[in-house]
Amino acid sequence: MDTLMKKNLLHVIFGMATFMIVIQISSSSTIFAGATGDLEEQVMDTMVEGTENHLAYDHSRSYGINELGSMEDDAWQMVGKKGNQFVVNDQPFYLNGFNTYWLMVFAADQSTRGKVTDLFKQASSVGLTVCRTWAFNDGQWRALQKSPSVYDEEVFKALDFVVSEAKKYKIRLILSLTNNWDAYGGKAQYVKWGKAAGLNVTSGDDFFSDPTLRSYYKAHVKTVLNRVNTLTNITYKDDPTIFAWELMNEPRCTSDPTGNKLQSWIQEMAVYVKSMDPKHLVEIGLEGFYGPSTPDRVQLNPNTYAQQVGTDFIRNHQVLGVDFASVHIYADSWISQSITNAHLQFTKSWMDAHIEDAERHLGMPVVFAEFGVSSKDPGYNLSFRNTLLNTVYKIQLDSTKKGGSGAGSLLWQLFPEGTENMDDGYAIVLSKSPSTSDIISLHSSRLGIFNSRCSWKCHWGCNKKPALDQTFLYHDDL
DSSP: OOHHHHHHHHHHHHHHHHHHHHHHHHTSHHHHTTOHHHHHHHHHHHHHHHHHHHHHHOOOOTTHHHHHTOSSOOOOOOEEEETTEEEETTEEOOEEEEEOTTHHHHHTSTTTHHHHHHHHHHHHHTTOOEEEEESOOBSSTTOSEEETTEEOHHHHHHHHHHHHHHHHTTOEEEEEOOBSSSTTSHHHHHHHHHHHTTOOOOSTTHHHHOHHHHHHHHHHHHHHHTOBOTTTOOBGGGOTTEEEEESOBSOOOTTOTTSHHHHHHHHHHHHHHHHHOSSSEEEOOOOOOOOTTOTTTGGGSSSGGGGGSSOOHHHHHTSTTOOSEEEEEOHHHHTOSSOOHHHHHHHHHHHHHHHHHIIIIIOSOEEEEEEOOOTTSTTOOHHHHHHHHHHHHHHHHHHHTTTOSEEEEEEEOEEOTTOGGGOOSOOEEGGGOHHHHHHHHHHHHHHHHHHHHHHSSOSOOGGGSOOOOSHHHHOOOO
């Protein structure tokens, strides 16, 4: 039986089963008591149980998990924001996602392009719906931007392929537009270009303040947003496959601990992106460190250095044009490299604080856009990695069930087989880690239940309805 027939058969069986559930419940006395809400609750509880049973037997099918989040095939529409929730077609969208930064470079070589397809196929099989990746490679090997406003068309076509292929597997993309770090060029490369042009720039942080370097960056933004995909003929700024634009990966400006220099840059660039593309969401790419504007929160930072890097979580995210907050979680880099339970304690307090601040001070969703643990850490084992994933997912679900700001998480990072040479220690290869794959898949299905529960012919949101509270949502035996 081919994939399309399997997919259609699944829809028929799922629809018939749901119909029979409704008929069975409708015949009970609760309906005559006028318990419409109870009907919805019972139907959803039965769907939850059925979903868990399905997952217990088969995680491998490429069509399964994603389809549980919607009772019908809605049009592929832009992701938007309503208060502290993401929405698609005016229905809540909680996300389970991943990072794979090197997709464009792999797609630029025909010998490795197939790995991009493999990755999206495997990610889809466990219900992952959002991928964060780079839409830049500045002045490096296989560069997208070889010099200011000079592009390699073949590499751009590779990015076209990434976007096109993601849509095939119903995966949306967060596209980051440059890097704080030297890898793939980033701000250091912009400074090199400035020096070559005769500018009086001396450090990477001049990227944030020098008018010419700002203009270089804005020209890149304009080029990417207005790119017409050679495979789909859709302009990037009109493509619903793109979940959001990220201004920069992990911006820091250590030369100005007050945060004013970086704040000014964020203000200019967020508005610039929005002025050109008001349809897509925009986020900054921050790690989540608290700064001078919130002295009562700096003790939550992982170390004292974190408040001296020129970022300021709440102040930065109050900028006009920024739609949601981003936070990264690296206890093994920030607390200690050796694995201890303190890593889990930090993860919980870090997430709880940012969810609270996103709700109380920002009124926006927060995405934990990078989290993971390195297999190179002293004391690392698979059990700890699985515990970390369960910890992050549990905290997100605690927020989700209350209609809170915890909108999703993106693990760092997912690899297909045959790409281990790119592994920085954090790579997860699903086929080689069945226990980890099960955890990811189960979390996807849990979020799918919330998404469908909020959207399935209902007139209320998750934050207006009593939370689901059954073993399925929090049982972590996997």
